[in-house]
Amino acid sequence: MSQSRLLAEKRFAPFFWTQFLGAFNDNVFKNALVILFTLTPPSDVSLSRDALVNLASGLLILPFFIFSATAGQLAEKMEKSRLVRWTKLMEIAVMIVAAFALFSGSAILLLALLFMLGLQSAIFGPVKFAILPSVLREDELVGGNGLVEMGTYVAILGGTMLGGVLVAQAGWGVHAVAITIVVVAVAGYVASRGVPQVPSAMPGLRIDPNVLVQTWRVIGYARENRAVWLSVLGNSWFWFVGALFLAQLPGFVEDVLHGSPEVVTLLLIVFSLGVGIGSLLCERLSGRVIELGLVPFGSIGITFFAIDLFLASEWHVAPAVVEGPFAVLADSSNWRILMDLALLGVFGGFYSVPLNAMIQHRSDPTKRSRIIAANNIVNAIFIVGAAGVAIVLLGLGLTIPQLFLAAGVMNALVALYIYTLLPEFLFRFLVWLLMHTMYRLRVKGVEKLPSEGPALLVCNHVAYVDALILAAASSRPIRFVMWWKIFEIPLLKWMFGIARAIPIAGRKEKPELVEKAFAEIDRALAEGELVCIFPEGALTYTGELSPFRPGVERIVASTPVPVFPMALKGLWGSWFSRRGGPAMAKRPRRFRSQIELEVGDAIAPADATAERLQHAVQTLRGDAR
Incomplete structure (x- = not known):
């Protein structure tokens, strides 16, 4: 049976819609805030527009560094559906305050609320992925992760688009955003009421408030199992490559495609749909087992299409005038670039879904939530690292297409290194090729x-x-x-x-x-x-x-x-x-x-x-x- 049947089952559907609505709401608020700062510079801070935008992104990810270890302990100690509902109530409270803050125009308050939303997401992260192995059978784990991955990217894309569209409406846009974020938060809580109970893995666990010690400790738990740790690193590398590519899209559209800002949304749609398709295909290609052979296949595809995106960009001739999304689609010279982006997403799905499933499946059940918290911490480090690497390489004079080429080459080198450390990935790839030929x-x-x-x-x-x-x-x-x-x-x-x-x-x-x-x-x-x-x-x-x-x-x-x-x-x-x-x-x-x-x-x-x-x-x- 298809993995889509899970969306009709009570053990999975409420959880899916809970996490979908949460990711959707985060991005409605974040993108509305970014565009609001762009359209109406705040009067209570003296930062530039670009500094405010980067600060907003940083405040959303900062809680993952600070609170993931504590969140992992909470997810281990508490009954998980109860913790999910607590996080959704927290989201409602944050969004109600945010709705009023949008009218005040206070950048300081809005940025503080963005930090609180990041905190809520950091708490939800470990419990989100720790639930899946408890409510799904082993042969459903890849399909369930594929649906979650697909849903997350669609939610991010949809929330980003809706937040931008609403806040740009003169007169009533801010009101619409305020109502939307509260309504979606309430809908997320309603969905969370149906999440099945998952007993505590360690009810006697003592919560250690020392963030630094616990952060180091949860990373140590992830490192106890070599295969799990290398999967965490491999998964974080995907976030590195994805963050590096997505952050350059506005500049790429301006410099290479000579398109309007709306073309950035088109490229996001193409990439996100690619990830969604790749994530959903994982179950079919893996035969319902956690098929690590798809990981090398995915990394090969990421490298190939990153390099081809560079080549397609170098040979692309920019139009004389700025073009919108429909003009970009109508010009066949852009199709190769769009196809490269879509296939980068598809192979990214092949790469990331089995790694997530493996981390969940092979982690010690009594430490699973804390290991997932460690995964979130390492992901955040790699995302920040991607921004740093991009700044350095662009500062050295690389063009954005050349940065894509560098990312493709780095991906190949990192993949070879990981497969040398854990040959099981390569062995499974060869087995997978045999089974599919x-x-x-x-x-x-x-x-x-x-x-x-x-x-x-x-x-x-x-x-x-x-x-x-x-x-x-x-x-x-x-x-x-x-x-x-x-x-x-x-x-x-x-x-x-x-x-x-x-x-x-x-x-x-x-x-x-x-x-x-x-x-x-x-x-x-x-x-x-x-x-x-x-x-x-x-x-x-x-x-x-x-x-x-x-x-x-x-x-x-x-x-x-x-x-x-x-x-x-x-x-x-x-x-x-x-x-x-x-x-x-x-x-x-x-x-x-x-x-x-x-x-x-x-x-x-x-x-x-x-x-x-x-x-x-x-x-x-x-x-x-």
Whole structure:
């Protein structure tokens, strides 16, 4: 079923509309304030227009530095739906005061209220993303995050546009803004009343008011899990690149497109729709698992289209007169630039949604809100850093298109660095490419696999790519036990080395490798990992199951863990199977063929005999080969 069904379900829809209306209202108020300062310079401060605009942006993000750590503690300690409602009541109070402040024209009061709105958002941030893993199943997490990402960008765009349009209306614009921000805040509170209860993760947690100590501590929690920390850094890098691009759009429109200020809104629409489309496509492309393979795919797209945006800008010939949005759309010479912006957004969605889902899924549930708070802090640091880098590079004489080129090159270098530190991203990308070129994988029962803790997986062995297919079906890393000669194949050795596969040999081949393999299996299970073995010991020559070897019994006797039988179907006859001769020695006959993986119920270690497991796998497989 499509992820859109979540919008009709009580466990998700109230939360979605609560966060949507909050993001929408923030941007109605912020953009109305910015334009109001531009149209009517305030009399109670002596700052320039540009200084006021930048101060407004800074005050909205400053609370994320100061209060995110405390917000993470609150989200951990309190029942989460209750905290959500408190933040929405806070928003109503801020917006009521803001409505009166708009008429007073006091810049100091309006800026203070903008800071309070940033505080409300900082408190809401950790609880917002900590709720999702509690109300969604694992196979819904990517789809739910995609909807939230899409909704956030649409809300930001819609709020920015509405705030600007309303405040610019002579005579009644300020009244309209005042009414709108209060009405939307009340609507957000009404929506929050339907958010389902999510119990406190740590009701006994003591709130430490020391902001500096807690900020350092929550960042330390995020760093405890290497994969989570690198995902936080990768996610923050997306905010860096996005902030750098979006901040330059007004100058880009003026210098390159020679367009009117309304063209900036057109470019924002194009980019935001791209992010929304990419976010929604993540569920379909990931097969409803947290597919980290989309992250390198997204980073490749971001780099490619950033560079192409530079090239398109360099070759673009600006018109002699200033053009509006419709004239820009009508001129085919602008289409490449618009397409680059849209695809930057699409690939940005591919990049960010799996990272958000991974941070939520792999974080310790008792620290999840604080880890998300750390993510918000690091995001804010990178956003500020983007402004600093842009100022420096533009000050050195770079044009805005050249700044886009620099961002694309920096993105490639950062991506390579992250994938070197955590090769799982690159391994998942290669697996994802295989699944979307050679096969169409349908998975049944994968939700039975534990989301944490050890388990032994056993599966029939049909083709040389069996392990890659199983890896594609699981959002958790799997340690595969495989025959040492397959492990030593040059290209595969590199891939299976990244996946930390465990080579094994026959007892008569390399008895020392056998003992080393079983010791490593015991260690992996003791550390809470998933381990997969193919008990037949070799690829099938007939398409039927060969007798299961007793090694599985030795494993569960040494380390008793639940055992999950699995069956691959549809691979017999593929290029990687032994049907019709040696595997990979014949010409591939078909691409995008349908294959299936079915996962059975767990079998207790005491009952996990070779015969019992073979019968379970045979039952799952049925007549399919």
